[in-house]
Amino acid sequence: MAEEISGRSDQTRILQLLWGKTDTPKRGPKPKVALSDIVAAAVIIADAEGLEAVSTRRVAEAAGVSAMSFYTHVQSKAELLDLMLDHVSGAGSVPPPEWPQMDWRARMTLVAESLWQHYLTHPWVLQIETHRPVLGPNTMAAYEVALSAVADIGLDEIEMDLAITSLANYVTGAVRNAARAQTVKELTGMSDDQWWHAVAPFFETLDYSAYPLSARVGSIAGETYGLGDPGRAFRFGLDRLLDGMELMIARKVSTRK
Amino acid sequence: MAEEISGRSDQTRILQLLWGKTDTPKRGPKPKVALSDIVAAAVIIADAEGLEAVSTRRVAEAAGVSAMSFYTHVQSKAELLDLMLDHVSGAGSVPPPEWPQMDWRARMTLVAESLWQHYLTHPWVLQIETHRPVLGPNTMAAYEVALSAVADIGLDEIEMDLAITSLANYVTGAVRNAARAQTVKELTGMSDDQWWHAVAPFFETLDYSAYPLSARVGSIAGETYGLGDPGRAFRFGLDRLLDGMELMIARKVSTRK
DNA sequence: CATAACTTTGTACGGTGTAAAGAATTAAAT
DNA sequence: ATTTAATTCTTTACACCGTACAAAGTTATG
Numbered sequence: 001m002a003e004e005i006s007g008r009s010d011q012t013r014i015l016q017l018l019w020g021k022t023d024t025p026k027r028g029p030k031p032k033v034a035l036s037d038i039v040a041a042a043v044i045i046a047d048a049e050g051l052e053a054v055s056t057r058r059v060a061e062a063a064g065v066s067a068m069s070f071y072t073h074v075q076s077k078a079e080l081l082d083l084m085l086d087h088v089s090g091a092g093s094v095p096p097p098e099w100p101q102m103d104w105r106a107r108m109t110l111v112a113e114s115l116w117q118h119y120l121t122h123p124w125v126l127q128i129e130t131h132r133p134v135l136g137p138n139t140m141a142a143y144e145v146a147l148s149a150v151a152d153i154g155l156d157e158i159e160m161d162l163a164i165t166s167l168a169n170y171v172t173g174a175v176r177n178a179a180r181a182q183t184v185k186e187l188t189g190m191s192d193d194q195w196w197h198a199v200a201p202f203f204e205t206l207d208y209s210a211y212p213l214s215a216r217v218g219s220i221a222g223e224t225y226g227l228g229d230p231g232r233a234f235r236f237g238l239d240r241l242l243d244g245m246e247l248m249i250a251r252k253v254s255t256r257k
Numbered sequence: 258m259a260e261e262i263s264g265r266s267d268q269t270r271i272l273q274l275l276w277g278k279t280d281t282p283k284r285g286p287k288p289k290v291a292l293s294d295i296v297a298a299a300v301i302i303a304d305a306e307g308l309e310a311v312s313t314r315r316v317a318e319a320a321g322v323s324a325m326s327f328y329t330h331v332q333s334k335a336e337l338l339d340l341m342l343d344h345v346s347g348a349g350s351v352p353p354p355e356w357p358q359m360d361w362r363a364r365m366t367l368v369a370e371s372l373w374q375h376y377l378t379h380p381w382v383l384q385i386e387t388h389r390p391v392l393g394p395n396t397m398a399a400y401e402v403a404l405s406a407v408a409d410i411g412l413d414e415i416e417m418d419l420a421i422t423s424l425a426n427y428v429t430g431a432v433r434n435a436a437r438a439q440t441v442k443e444l445t446g447m448s449d450d451q452w453w454h455a456v457a458p459f460f461e462t463l464d465y466s467a468y469p470l471s472a473r474v475g476s477i478a479g480e481t482y483g484l485g486d487p488g489r490a491f492r493f494g495l496d497r498l499l500d501g502m503e504l505m506i507a508r509k510v511s512t513r514k
Numbered sequence: 515c516a517t518a519a520c521t522t523t524g525t526a527c528g529g530t531g532t533a534a535a536g537a538a539t540t541a542a543a544t
Numbered sequence: 545a546t547t548t549a550a551t552t553c554t555t556t557a558c559a560c561c562g563t564a565c566a567a568a569g570t571t572a573t574g
Contacts, residue, residue: 011452012459019463028520029570056562068563069522077562127386131441132452133434135460140468147470157477160470166431166494173430174423177390184388195268195389202269203392206276211397213404213417220414237423240501247500285551286539313531325532326553334531515574522569530561537554544547 013075014082018136035073038063039083043122046084050183051124056080081128086136088122093141095148104249105242107149108167112238115171116178123179126172154253163245170241171234178230196222270332271339275393292330295320296340300379303341307440308381313337338385343393345379350398352405361506362499364406365424369495372428373435380436383429411509420502427498428491435487453479 016022017035041062046054056077060070074080092114099107119126146164155163181192190198208215225232273279274292298319303311313334317327331337349371356364376383403421412420438449447455465472482489 011455015456015459021459021462025520027518027570027572029522031521055560057560065521066523068524068565071563072521127384129384129437129440131445132449140471144468144471147474151470157474158481161474161478162490162493165490166497169431169433169490169494170423170427170498171430172433173428174426176426176429180386180388183386188388192389198268199272202272202278205278211401213408214397214401217404217414217418221418224415233419233422233426236419237426237498240423240505241427241494241498242501243504244497244500244502247504248497282541282551284539284541284549286553288552312529314529322552323554325555328532329552517574518572520569520571523567525564525566527564528562531559533556533558535554535556537552539552540550542547542549544545 014079015135017079017083018086018134031073032065032069033063033073035083036087038065038070038073039080039087042080043084043087046124047122050187051127054080054124078131082130082134083136085125085128085130085134086138088118088125089136089138089142091118091121091142093138093145095145099148104150104153105246108163108242108245109238111146111149111164112167112171115168116175116234119172119175119179120182123183126176126179153249155249159248159252167241170237174230174234174237178234181230271336272392274336274340275343275391288330289322289326290320290330292340293344295322295327295330296337296344299337300341300344303381304379307444308384311337311381335388339387339391340393342382342385342387342391343395345375345382346393346395346399348375348378348399350395350402352402356405361407361410362503365420365499365502366495368403368406368421369424369428372425373432373491376429376432376436377439380440383433383436410506412506416505416509424498427494431487431491431494435491438487 038059042054042059045058045062056070057067059080060067063070074083092111095107096110102110143164146168147160150160150163185191295316299311299316302315302319313327314324316337317324320327322330331340349368352364353367359367400421403425404417407417407420442448
């Protein structure tokens, strides 16, 4: 019963934290650690050991405070996860020097690849189900760079947003298998390829007659590149998606003339 | 020290369960429930209350056995999750009657849309991080139907697999925002749109000069369809992806002649 | 110096996944 | 028919989880 506008203040609190718009209290002891220390500690743990290793006690200890002191900096674990998301979004928010000379397609490819790399570096990001879009400064900076990839090529604002959004959507979808394979390999030392060879004998005992196409395609695809190359599907789909965008752009430019 | 080939048997156990290739034991009491009862109970809970409501105790109780009896049917919770994944993959594995008359593009659109619907019906599927691809009968049946969408249009086996895989990749990526919005709305009663209007005042206090494109694009896109229509980005990207595939197919056909 | 505001800490609770041990049940071996 | 072995079910227990709550310590203001 302290806050009259509690409903709204809950919603905006995370945004205030992300943008550093919280008014620092005057009285009371100085905090032992800053919020960013806690978030950074959590990210280090998640990068090294996965999201399930990120417990409030672990993070508090790593940051140098006791378990419950954690909760004076962060309202809940869900809030910590949101903060972590924006924290790691820093990468890719600064375009390379040759950016101005690149055409839109090279730029979008670069955006897609850096996003791909981002998810492989922080695979736990894919596991977090946030309550709302995390509109922090780092996330917005990355969005800004992505938008600049398709600026001034004849798209209106809606199309620019759709182009970037669907590119990002595609990458997040395509990277899941790659991230899983990488994570599991790190944890168990067994690659998808090795796993495939371990279970292949079992599949030979199955009756495949109900799956004629799968049997044909699966075995040929398997022979060619195993289960082991999610990057190949990524690049294939990316090229198709960009081809489709090229078509749309060309169509727009021609009708405008 | 019971199994000599323990390393391998662990890997294939889940496959044996999925394909019903486990040899039923002769001695001992009859099980009170079947494995499928447990998996079905877990899926019902996940559909209704989300993945975090699926605890071993909850599932065991819902299935009608005591907490630890659960573990005689299933080796671990991870194994249960794998079984749940194949269990719900049944939908979309039977093509509609007009399938033979449809062209590849209409078919792939249908595959994408039914996959989209699948994830919205079972949003918890997106949260599960499996150890390995779950190659159960239902999953394979869905793959078979998807492959049949692009059979006999001039693609080789590798290209067929790549086309289907990248289509599925795209859908899983695009559906995440839609699933989140739907789930959060069900849980909190607040739509993304309502949330946006609740936090919009905060954003007006920010200095946007560092994000000129985002400010322009974001506000125009926001005015036009809020945060509220992930389906629009889905259809946009899908059309681009299919356009790109059309280009590839046309190129293949023309070089063959 | 008292007080109010604030951070930190310790204890505690209900929940989680599952290990371990024992009891009950069934089929095969004697 | 009785023992034996295999299997399921149940109980108890443990370490860990997120976090509510109360108490103690710390700092700026009245």
